[in-house]
Each structure stands twice: as structure tokens, then as C-alpha cells.
Amino acid sequence: MFVLLLSLCSQVVAAGKETLQLEYVASNAKIVDVINNPSIHWQTTDDKVLNLGYSNLSYWVRTSLNIDEKEGPYLLEIAYPVLDQLDVYMLQEGNIFVHQQLGDKQPFIDRPFAHEHFIIPLPNGTHGKVALYIKVRSSSALQLPVVLWTNHDFLINDQVFRIVMGIYFGLMGIMAAYNVLLYFTIRESTLFYYVLYVICLALFSACLSGFAFRYLWPNSLWWNDQAILFFLISSVLTGTYFVMTLLEIGISDKWLYLGCRLILGLGLVLLFSSVFFNYAVMIKLTIAYAVSACIWGVFCRILRLAGKSRLATYYSIAWSSVLIGGIILALNKLDLISQTWFTENALLIGTAIEVACLSIAIGEKLNTEKNKRFQAQLTAFNEIQKVNSQLEKTIAIRTRALQEANDRLELASRTDALTGVANRRALDEALNSECSRAKRFEHALSVIMIDIDFFKQVNDTYGHEAGDDCLIHIGSILSNCATRAGDFVARYGGEEFCIVLAQTDGSQAFDLAEKIRMTCEASPLISKSYSIEMTLSAGLHTQTKPPYIGKELLASADQALYFAKRNGRNQVAISGEL
Numbered sequence: 001m002f003v004l005l006l007s008l009c010s011q012v013v014a015a016g017k018e019t020l021q022l023e024y025v026a027s028n029a030k031i032v033d034v035i036n037n038p039s040i041h042w043q044t045t046d047d048k049v050l051n052l053g054y055s056n057l058s059y060w061v062r063t064s065l066n067i068d069e070k071e072g073p074y075l076l077e078i079a080y081p082v083l084d085q086l087d088v089y090m091l092q093e094g095n096i097f098v099h100q101q102l103g104d105k106q107p108f109i110d111r112p113f114a115h116e117h118f119i120i121p122l123p124n125g126t127h128g129k130v131a132l133y134i135k136v137r138s139s140s141a142l143q144l145p146v147v148l149w150t151n152h153d154f155l156i157n158d159q160v161f162r163i164v165m166g167i168y169f170g171l172m173g174i175m176a177a178y179n180v181l182l183y184f185t186i187r188e189s190t191l192f193y194y195v196l197y198v199i200c201l202a203l204f205s206a207c208l209s210g211f212a213f214r215y216l217w218p219n220s221l222w223w224n225d226q227a228i229l230f231f232l233i234s235s236v237l238t239g240t241y242f243v244m245t246l247l248e249i250g251i252s253d254k255w256l257y258l259g260c261r262l263i264l265g266l267g268l269v270l271l272f273s274s275v276f277f278n279y280a281v282m283i284k285l286t287i288a289y290a291v292s293a294c295i296w297g298v299f300c301r302i303l304r305l306a307g308k309s310r311l312a313t314y315y316s317i318a319w320s321s322v323l324i325g326g327i328i329l330a331l332n333k334l335d336l337i338s339q340t341w342f343t344e345n346a347l348l349i350g351t352a353i354e355v356a357c358l359s360i361a362i363g364e365k366l367n368t369e370k371n372k373r374f375q376a377q378l379t380a381f382n383e384i385q386k387v388n389s390q391l392e393k394t395i396a397i398r399t400r401a402l403q404e405a406n407d408r409l410e411l412a413s414r415t416d417a418l419t420g421v422a423n424r425r426a427l428d429e430a431l432n433s434e435c436s437r438a439k440r441f442e443h444a445l446s447v448i449m450i451d452i453d454f455f456k457q458v459n460d461t462y463g464h465e466a467g468d469d470c471l472i473h474i475g476s477i478l479s480n481c482a483t484r485a486g487d488f489v490a491r492y493g494g495e496e497f498c499i500v501l502a503q504t505d506g507s508q509a510f511d512l513a514e515k516i517r518m519t520c521e522a523s524p525l526i527s528k529s530y531s532i533e534m535t536l537s538a539g540l541h542t543q544t545k546p547p548y549i550g551k552e553l554l555a556s557a558d559q560a561l562y563f564a565k566r567n568g569r570n571q572v573a574i575s576g577e578l
């Protein structure tokens, strides 16, 4: 876009303006002492634009214009808005017919033609050879781009000039407005400094191009000079803050941080000094300061962005473009390169590219940070998942261990500690549940009560320890004999045992009771020091119809046992047959 407009602009300028051969001399004399004074040694220049660099002297510049009335009317343009004082004289045959005082030391309203540049309309009817004398003085760089336009060509050229400026300030405005909205949304300090930087840069460009004087402070002559310094220094200050936040230069980056702090400190000193010291001195210092800061910006990129390729690319293009633009403008102002549309607008082009690239660089940085945050969240999420699964495993192991412990406790609470068979509590539960089942399915249910004969004698003879071993021995005989599903062996208490036989009729139960009795009789408890022979007495009760009541079954079986004892022991008695 810029290249297109640049070429378009160059064509219009080339077609519209008459090339003027300027002569100049450093002199503070009056017009009457300059015209027709053969002792003055006028110097000529081959440049299209007279460029005298930074000079505090007054200069007289002269040329002659050939006016063809048929082509007119004509406008004389001095296309450099920051000149301090201009006295423009036009003479024909030694008579002054135009005298115009111009310059940015006069209120804008005094200009004969409302324009950012200095424009002098030639009086109607001007014809033939006209001598042009300009006395110029400026504390800024002294350039004198004098152009003679026909009205028609001037209008075409001016339209292009305004389109280019409109695009530039429009771009700056959009960038500032968009990023300020973005700042209020995401509160990222880089955006804040970027917006300040863009505003300062745009205002600095507005000062240089004359737009600020025309539209913002047309009557503030002192401020109009100060504003150039103020906004250039402010651009560097806000730009440095921006670079520090964009590149995350903190106190840990010792030398980079100190460098940035030095630039900020120097900027503040210059800003303060600019109020008191001569503009001509301050502008040179400020330009040197701005160029150094710009080079420092490039240096920061080299040290800080090695390896961060995309952000580095945008940043490099941005800073290089403004650096190149600034250098071209500085060389132009110092009269080291000639003034052309491009050299005059190089900084504008550079800053426009810079502002756009920096905006992309911010986006790139935010994007990188978003990805970093996402990665961190992902890592944290994975970590949490890992911990959770570890926790779940640990909980499962603990739960299993707890369950096993509970099972062991449950078993222990239902088991007789000495013999290992079920205890009385478990017997009551099993008997009740078998009673319910028998009632429901109308099964026969048998209960055998067993008691060791003369066990007191065993204890008395062999001791309690041996007695305990005998109880264990009998418990194991019972468990080994009553092995059918539904057989339930329990220690009833002391030397008494009980067997519940589900779905077992009287004859089956009797056979089992006999088998147990005989096994016991035939299996003495043998140890190194003794062999204890034992017999059992058993009472059997079988319930074949309701009511199935546990306590009553036990009582009937116990009654039968009592009978077996009384009847001589070592026998099985059946409750119904007593």
C-alpha cells in the first residue's frame, strides 16, 4: 500500500512542480540590502531541495519564477512545516509586489492559505519573470523545499498527501483504540504501554507533519516547539517500558535492566531540560537519544529473544523499520542525503510498519503465554490424575485390608477360640436360620447335643492344659465327621458340643451321632506323656414339622443327653424314644 502510494505521489510531484534553481547566502540583512547588491556571493545548489542542516543563522534564498498567466493561477509551496521564520518576497522589475511573513512562530490563523505547509497564492494576473527572495531562520533542521504549483496540480498532489496521512493516522488510531479495548479486557500491561507508545508516536508525527499545529494547538507557539521534543522523548520512554514488558526484562536481567533504566532516566532528564534549554541544542540531543534508544531496542532483542523465533521476527522487523526510517530522516535532516518524498516520510513509513508488527508481536506473546498456561494446566491436571489414581489404589488396598480385618474379626466373634469350631452365638444364629428354612421348606431338622463323659476326671488327672487339648481333639473329631453341607458344629459351653443338621431326618442324625461316638471311643488323645481315652454321650432330637423353635430343639436334645448320661453314658439317646 505504501509503496503504491509512494510511487503515485512521486509521479504527481514530478508532473506538478517546476524545478527551481535556488541560490543562497547566510545573511541577516534586510531585503533592500540584498536585492541588487553585487557584492553578495550567492551560492548555488544542485539538490532539488535546499538543505542547510541544523543552523542558527539566517539565510537568504533566491530564485526566479517564469509565470505563464494562461496556466495559472499559481501557488508557491514551502513544504516543510517546522520552519521558525520565513519572509517571502516576490519582485517584478525591482518592485516588491508580494511580502508574506510565515513560520511556526506565528499563529496558524495568520497564514494566507490554511495548510500544514506554507502556501502563498500568487496574485491574479501575475505574468512573466518574477524574482523570489526568501529569508529563512529555524532552530530545527533548515530545509527549503520550494515548489511552484498550478492550482490544479497542487490539488491533486494535496489529495494524495492527505490520503497517505489519513492512512497513517488511521492506522495509528485503530491500533491504539483496538489495543486499549483489549487492555481493558485482559489487563495486560504490555498493551497499556503499547497504546501510550502509539499515541506518543502519532502525536510526534503530527507535530512533524504540521497537523498538530493546525488542528490541535494553532495558537500555542511555545508549545508547538516543545511538543516535538516532548512527544519524541515520550515515545522513547513509553517504547522502553513497552520493550521491558514485552521482553520481560526484569531486575534479574542485570545489564539489560540497567540499560533500560538508564534510557528512562536520561529521557526524564531531557524532558525536564527541554523546558529550560535552547530548542536548537535540545533537538540535537533528543535525536541522538532517540537513535541510541532505538539501537538499544535492537540490542535487547538480540540478547533476550534468541531462540524465540516468531516473536523475535516480528520484533526485529518492527524495530528495524523504525530504526531505518529514523536513520534516513536523520541523515536527511543533517543534509547527508537529499530530501525526497521517501526520505522525508521514511520515519512515518517505519513507524507505521513498526506499530503493526509490534501489535502482532504482542499477539504472539499473549498466544505463547496462553499456550504456556494451557501446558501448565495440562501438567497439573495430569499430576492430579496421577495422584488420584495413586490415591484410589491406596484406598483400594486399605479397603481390602480393612475388609479382611473385618472378616477376621467377624470370624473371631463367631468362633470358639479354643477349639476353632463355631461358638454359642454363631450356633444361635445358625439354628434360628435353619429353623426358618425348615419351616419354609418343611424339612426335617436334627440337633445333637454332645457331652464328654467324666471330663472332670480328665482335668483332675492330667491337668487343665491336657483337658483343653482333649476339647480341641473332640472338636476336630466332630468337624471331621459332620462334613455334609448344612452340618453345623459348635461348642455349646464347657465340655458340651452341639451339631445342627439341616434337612436331616432322625435315622441319618442317629447314624452320625453313633459314628461320632465310636470315633471318639476309638481315638484316644495321645501325647509323649499320656494317652487319654474318652467317650461321649449324645442326645438327639429331630423336628419334622412346625413349630421349629431353636430353644425348644436344644432343650429336647439336652433332655435326651441327660437321659444318655443317666443311662450309663457312652451312648446316643433319641428324644422321642425316652
Ligand SMILES: Nc1nc2c(ncn2[C@@H]2O[C@H](COP(=O)(O)OP(=O)(O)OP(=O)(O)O)[C@@H](O)[C@H]2O)c(=O)[nH]1
Residues within 6 Å of the ligand: 451, 452, 453, 454, 455, 456, 457, 459, 463, 464, 465, 466, 467, 468, 471, 493, 494, 495, 565, 569
Ligand atoms: N480343661 C478344661 N476343662 C473344662 C472346660 N470347660 C469345662 N471344663 C471342665 O469340665 C468339667 C465338667 O465336669 P462335670 O460337669 O462334673 O461333668 P463330668 O465330669 O464330665 O461328668 P459327666 O458329664 O457327668 O460325665 C469340669 O471339671 C470343668 O472344669 C475347659 O474349657 N477346659
